[in-house]
Amino acid sequence: MIEVKALSKSFKVAKRDNGMFSTLKSFINPQFTTVNALTDVSFNISEGEIVGYIGPNGAGKSTTIKIISGILLPDSGTCKILNRIPWENRKEHVKNIGVVFGQRSQLWWDVPVIDSFNLLKDIYSIEKQSYNEMLDLLSISLNLTELLKTPVRQLSLGQRMRCEIAASLLHSPKILFLDEPTIGLDAVSKIEVRNFIKTINKEKKTTVILTTHDMNDIEALAKRIILIGKGKVLQDGNLSQLKSKYITRKTVCIDHNPIDTIPKIENTELVEFTRERTIFDVDLSKTNVSKVISSASEYVEIKDISVDSRPIEELIVELYKEYSI
Amino acid sequence: MKQYFSFFKMSMSKGLQYRIAALAGVATQFFFGFTFIMIFEAFYRSSNTPQPISIEQLIQFVWLQQSFLLFVMLWFRDMEIFDKITTGNIAYELCRPTDIYSYWYARLLAQRLSGALLRCFPILIITAFLPAPYGLSFPPTIVHFILFIITLTLGLIIIVAISMLIYISVFYTLSPTGSLLIVSVLGEFLSGLIIPVPLMPPMLKKIVYFFPFRYTSDLPFRIYVGNIDINEATISIFIQLAWIFILIMFGKWWIKRALKKVVVQGG
Numbered sequence: 001m002i003e004v005k006a007l008s009k010s011f012k013v014a015k016r017d018n019g020m021f022s023t024l025k026s027f028i029n030p031q032f033t034t035v036n037a038l039t040d041v042s043f044n045i046s047e048g049e050i051v052g053y054i055g056p057n058g059a060g061k062s063t064t065i066k067i068i069s070g071i072l073l074p075d076s077g078t079c080k081i082l083n084r085i086p087w088e089n090r091k092e093h094v095k096n097i098g099v100v101f102g103q104r105s106q107l108w109w110d111v112p113v114i115d116s117f118n119l120l121k122d123i124y125s126i127e128k129q130s131y132n133e134m135l136d137l138l139s140i141s142l143n144l145t146e147l148l149k150t151p152v153r154q155l156s157l158g159q160r161m162r163c164e165i166a167a168s169l170l171h172s173p174k175i176l177f178l179d180e181p182t183i184g185l186d187a188v189s190k191i192e193v194r195n196f197i198k199t200i201n202k203e204k205k206t207t208v209i210l211t212t213h214d215m216n217d218i219e220a221l222a223k224r225i226i227l228i229g230k231g232k233v234l235q236d237g238n239l240s241q242l243k244s245k246y247i248t249r250k251t252v253c254i255d256h257n258p259i260d261t262i263p264k265i266e267n268t269e270l271v272e273f274t275r276e277r278t279i280f281d282v283d284l285s286k287t288n289v290s291k292v293i294s295s296a297s298e299y300v301e302i303k304d305i306s307v308d309s310r311p312i313e314e315l316i317v318e319l320y321k322e323y324s325i
Numbered sequence: 326m327k328q329y330f331s332f333f334k335m336s337m338s339k340g341l342q343y344r345i346a347a348l349a350g351v352a353t354q355f356f357f358g359f360t361f362i363m364i365f366e367a368f369y370r371s372s373n374t375p376q377p378i379s380i381e382q383l384i385q386f387v388w389l390q391q392s393f394l395l396f397v398m399l400w401f402r403d404m405e406i407f408d409k410i411t412t413g414n415i416a417y418e419l420c421r422p423t424d425i426y427s428y429w430y431a432r433l434l435a436q437r438l439s440g441a442l443l444r445c446f447p448i449l450i451i452t453a454f455l456p457a458p459y460g461l462s463f464p465p466t467i468v469h470f471i472l473f474i475i476t477l478t479l480g481l482i483i484i485v486a487i488s489m490l491i492y493i494s495v496f497y498t499l500s501p502t503g504s505l506l507i508v509s510v511l512g513e514f515l516s517g518l519i520i521p522v523p524l525m526p527p528m529l530k531k532i533v534y535f536f537p538f539r540y541t542s543d544l545p546f547r548i549y550v551g552n553i554d555i556n557e558a559t560i561s562i563f564i565q566l567a568w569i570f571i572l573i574m575f576g577k578w579w580i581k582r583a584l585k586k587v588v589v590q591g592g
Contacts, residue, residue, distance in 0.1 A: 066416065071416055071419040071587075073585055073586075090419070091422040091423070091424070092422070094419075099416075099417070104414050104417060105414070106417040110339065111335070115335065119328075119331050122328045123421050125328070
């Protein structure tokens with residue numbers, strides 16, 4: 001469905017030092033450096049997948065999205081989406097895709113939301129019936145009914161973002177690119193948006209590519225992640241495999257009856273000890289959690305146990321470190 | 326086609342919201358109209374040689390110019406489009422099945438049309454009641470009037486096509502100031518908005534006739550006041566059509582080139 005092969009893109013960036021003199025110098029002799037935004041990026045995505053496209057700031061996430069949505073021209077490489085090359089036939093290509101740029105707005109600022117929607121209906125020449133059906137589905141699942149008649153300038157960020165997402169889906173695209181869709185949303189709206197993405201993925205078989213810095217988005221939605229850094233694909237794989245590869249330690253926190261001696265358990269490190277609580281760091285390559293618990297129960301009378309694995313954020317940080325990006 | 330009509334409708338209804346701006350515009354136009362008339366009157370009184378356009382015709386010319394200012398002014402601009410290019414919000418426009426040139430064209434056309442519709446009637450009606458020679462009267466014949474309407478409409482199409490070029494240039498310069506300044510200063514002079522074309526020396530007149538600018542304002546207004554005869558007016562319509570063809574073709578070619586190397590600014 002989406003085939004990306006060896007995409008490369010570089011930008012010329014004007015550089016100058018601060019200060020009056022450098023400003024003058026660059027006026028006469030401007031200096032440019034070339035930044036390789038993407039180098040040899042390849043991946044395939046099949047229908048109905050939700051892929052998390054992650055990487056630190058400036059890694060080339062948005063550039064990729066812009067190229068595959070036909071906005072930018074790559075320097076080299078090819079890319080086929082639904083058997084079409086995006087930049088060769090932009091107008092045909094964009095009929096099948098929906099894009100949400102989290103930090104930009106596609107709604108007309110000073111007219112009610114519904115006017116923007118109606119305009120989009122004409123832009124994409126959507127049939128009246130399917131438009132109404134889609135609008136109903138969107139207003140129910142994104143909770144928009146109240147918002148439709150409000151001018152966009154009077155919406156809050158979260159409200160606007162829900163309308164933005166709806167606007168990108170009115171024409172029932174087969175592929176949806178979400179570039180930081182949950183930026184600036186509160187917890188409730190985030191969950192609403194996530195649930196909605198899940199729903200359309202399930203019901204309409206919409207393929208979703210999601211870039212975000214919110215790892216909860218990734219965990220809630222994406223089965224597969226593509227990690228990109230400095231313009232290169234570093235990891236492409238199943239989220240759970242990645243987790244088992246990188247999450248090698250867990251924390252076990254045990255609440256127990258008051259004791260005075262520190263319990264000793266093999267292959268663990270003690271993180272914290274008070275009379276009523278002990279926390280271990282467990283090395284999963286040498287032992288497992290149930291062994292730790294059973295040997296702990298020999299020392300103390302256990303009242304409560306909680307097991308935490310490292311948050312996915314830390315995993316990402318580790319990945320970034322590993323690839324030194 | 327339907328989508329461009331919708332863009333047009335949307336911009337029209339947006340433009341018609343700004344009633345207070347239009348009212349202020351009407352007041353400004355009267356101020357400028359009277360100022361110009363005073364200057365020209367002083368000029369005509371100080372000279373005994375007959376001028377190529379009579380003071381009565383010139384006064385009417387001034388009022389028409391003030392009424393349809395938004396049809397002829399090059400500095401009239403849509404900041405939103407400039408912002409879209411410089412901030413990269415154009416990204417959204419580019420992922421629609423829309424021809425950007427036609428979309429912006431429809432939008433700019435609607436803005437000028439809605440603005441002018443709000444402004445022209447109060448000015449036209451009030452000046453029609455002003456005592457002669459300071460008022461606006463009817464054109465010499467109905468044919469003049471019809472030719473005026475045709476050339477004014479074609480002139481509007483030309484001016485939007487010219488202003489499109491300013492917008493496209495921003496893809497390269499990232500700041501509208503330069504292109505706007507150059508085009509509006511030169512363009513206004515060459516349209517005869519500063520010195521009426523009939524009062525220009527013959528050499529300058531030749532230069533002015535060579536550019537498209539005078540076909541947006543000088544031509545229709547002078548047809549209305551009867552300073553251009555029907556023969557010349559008919560020929561000028563064909564020149565207008567040729568300019569429309571050239572300007573739109575060039576604009577479309579240029580925007581295509583610009584979009585190929587477009588850098589969507591800002592993340």
